[in-house]
Amino acid sequence: xxxxxxxxxxxxxxxxxxxxxxxxxxxxxxxxxxxxxxxxxxxxxxxxxxxxxxxxxxxxxxxxxxxxxxxxxxxxxxxxxxxxxxxxxxxxxxxxxxxxxxxxxxxxxx
Amino acid sequence: xxxxxxxxxxxxxxxxxxxxxxxxxxxxxxxxxxxxxxxxxxxxxxxxxxxxxxxxxxxxxxxxxxxxxxxxxxxxxxxxxxxxxxxxxxxxxxxxxxxxxxxxxxxxxxxxxxxxxxxxxxxxxxxxxxxxxxxxxxxxxxxxxxxxxxxxxxxxxxxxxxxxxxxxxxxxxxxxxxxxxxxxxxxxxxxxxxxxxxxxxxxxxxxxxxxxxxxxxxxxxxxxxxxxxxxxxxxxxxxxxxxxxxxxxxxxxxxxxxxxxxxxxxxxxxxxxxxxxxxxxxxxxxxxxxxxxxxxxxxxxxxxxxxxxxxxxxxxxxxxxxxxxxxxxxxxxx
Numbered sequence: 001x002x003x004x005x006x007x008x009x010x011x012x013x014x015x016x017x018x019x020x021x022x023x024x025x026x027x028x029x030x031x032x033x034x035x036x037x038x039x040x041x042x043x044x045x046x047x048x049x050x051x052x053x054x055x056x057x058x059x060x061x062x063x064x065x066x067x068x069x070x071x072x073x074x075x076x077x078x079x080x081x082x083x084x085x086x087x088x089x090x091x092x093x094x095x096x097x098x099x100x101x102x103x104x105x106x107x108x109x110x
Numbered sequence: 111x112x113x114x115x116x117x118x119x120x121x122x123x124x125x126x127x128x129x130x131x132x133x134x135x136x137x138x139x140x141x142x143x144x145x146x147x148x149x150x151x152x153x154x155x156x157x158x159x160x161x162x163x164x165x166x167x168x169x170x171x172x173x174x175x176x177x178x179x180x181x182x183x184x185x186x187x188x189x190x191x192x193x194x195x196x197x198x199x200x201x202x203x204x205x206x207x208x209x210x211x212x213x214x215x216x217x218x219x220x221x222x223x224x225x226x227x228x229x230x231x232x233x234x235x236x237x238x239x240x241x242x243x244x245x246x247x248x249x250x251x252x253x254x255x256x257x258x259x260x261x262x263x264x265x266x267x268x269x270x271x272x273x274x275x276x277x278x279x280x281x282x283x284x285x286x287x288x289x290x291x292x293x294x295x296x297x298x299x300x301x302x303x304x305x306x307x308x309x310x311x312x313x314x315x316x317x318x319x320x321x322x323x324x325x326x327x328x329x330x331x332x333x334x335x336x337x338x339x340x341x342x343x344x345x346x347x348x349x350x351x352x353x354x355x356x357x358x359x360x361x362x363x364x365x366x367x368x369x370x371x372x373x374x375x376x377x378x379x380x381x382x383x384x385x386x387x388x389x390x391x392x393x394x395x396x397x398x399x400x401x402x403x404x405x406x407x408x409x410x411x412x413x414x415x416x417x418x419x420x421x422x423x424x425x426x427x428x429x430x431x432x433x434x435x436x437x438x439x440x441x442x443x444x
Contacts, residue, residue: 050307050308050380050381051235051269051272051306051307051308051309051381052306053272053304053305053306054230054266054268054269054272054273054306054440055440055443055444057266058266058444077209078209078212078213078216080168080169081166081167081168081169081174081209081213082166082167082168083166084157084160084165084166084167084173085163085164085165085166088138088164088176088177088214088217088218089124089136089137089138089177089217089218090136090137090138091134091135091136092134092135092136092137092431093128093132093133093134093135094132094133094134094135094428094431095132096132096133096427096428096435097131097132098127098131098133098435098438098439098442099131100280101276101277101280101439102439102442102443104280104283104284105276105280105284105304105439105443106443108283108284108303108304109304109443
């Protein structure tokens with residue numbers, strides 16, 4: 001029978017040990033870096049992101065070039081529907097006055 | 111002129127102002143029920159039977175009942191009415207949803223009184239209890255904008271709970287928390303001096319109570335919803351009616367779930383400011399109208415470790431119209 005002999009000498013052992021150590025250190029550094037990025041908010045969920053106020057968005061829209069969202073939604077045809085009633089919906093009149101709230105908010109948003 | 115519009119899963123509410131600065135609300139129940147006649151004789155009979163009800167005749171010959179009449183007809187036939195919206199956005203489950211929502215919206219808002227009249231409508235926030243891929247508000251926003259643009263409006267979307275803050279937190283200098291408990295979702299906004307700092311939603315609300323109670327009692331969702339809206343129960347108290355007993359029990363679970371989500375979402379939140387004073391929490395929406403809701407909500411917030419100091423938990427003055435009022439205020443400020 002032929003015998004296959006593998007000779008493992010000391011330099012080979014040292015070489016493999018160093019290689020394994022370097023791979024381990026690299027993996028640790030990659031993990032550490034990803035963890036650091038996550039805690040600084042790069043990978044946080046949408047709910048953790050500070051929202052933009054409605055009025056800020058409106059200001060931005062006035063300044064920036066706007067995309068017409070309605071171009072993406074087509075074919076909502078209601079012309080084939082024939083109305084068979086006189087009025088739709090219930091009307092309620094409220095005596096509350098919202099002008100104070102509007103003025104207060106306008107002053108805050110200046 | 112300006113208008114506010116609450117495009118809700120259960121109700122569509124338009125808010126405008128008259129010449130004396132009174133706020134006028136127009137409500138419409140967001141539901142439909144389709145009847146397809148099989149013969150010409152049946153067509154005539156059905157049309158005669160629907161006299162006096164709110165319905166439309168579609169080009170394929172079917173009858174589409176709308177609003178409360180749709181729910182009543184569905185109950186009469188031991189069936190469930192359909193909704194053009196599901197969990198705060200245009201329903202992907204119903205193939206006719208977009209067309210019917212367009213029809214209802216056009217009828218409720220009407221043509222703009224002037225070209226490019228400002229209209230602000232509400233949209234839900236991203237939920238914290240659902241994967242991002244399963245929920246997107248963008249398409250819904252575009253659909254509603256397209257419909258309103260056809261009516262001559264310059265329409266803009268606002269977060270539902272942010273609108274509620276503008277409606278109810280003026281005495282608190284627009285600082286506090288608003289919780290809008292709709293049919294499809296619960297929306298939350300934490301506001302500091304008129305700036306939203308945290309917004310999110312959860313996907314369980316009034317419809318979930320109806321669904322779970324329907325499963326527990328073997329009744330259709332429409333029947334459970336009608337009994338629930340009839341009142342006659344207090345959350346946390348037993349009821350003689352099996353349906354209302356189940357509704358009461360699931361309401362308790364819903365409040366527990368919502369307050370736990372609220373406490374969890376705000377604990378160690380990166381965008382949450384350090385508030386100097388205890389906060390007012392304002393609650394609105396159709397689901398919050400059940401007797402005992404506010405008391406249970408306040409109790410569960412405390413039990414579930416809500417991380418902020420609370421001044422009071424209060425109900426909106428007009429819970430069904432508060433979001434539409436906030437949308438109108440936002441439209442007027444623009």
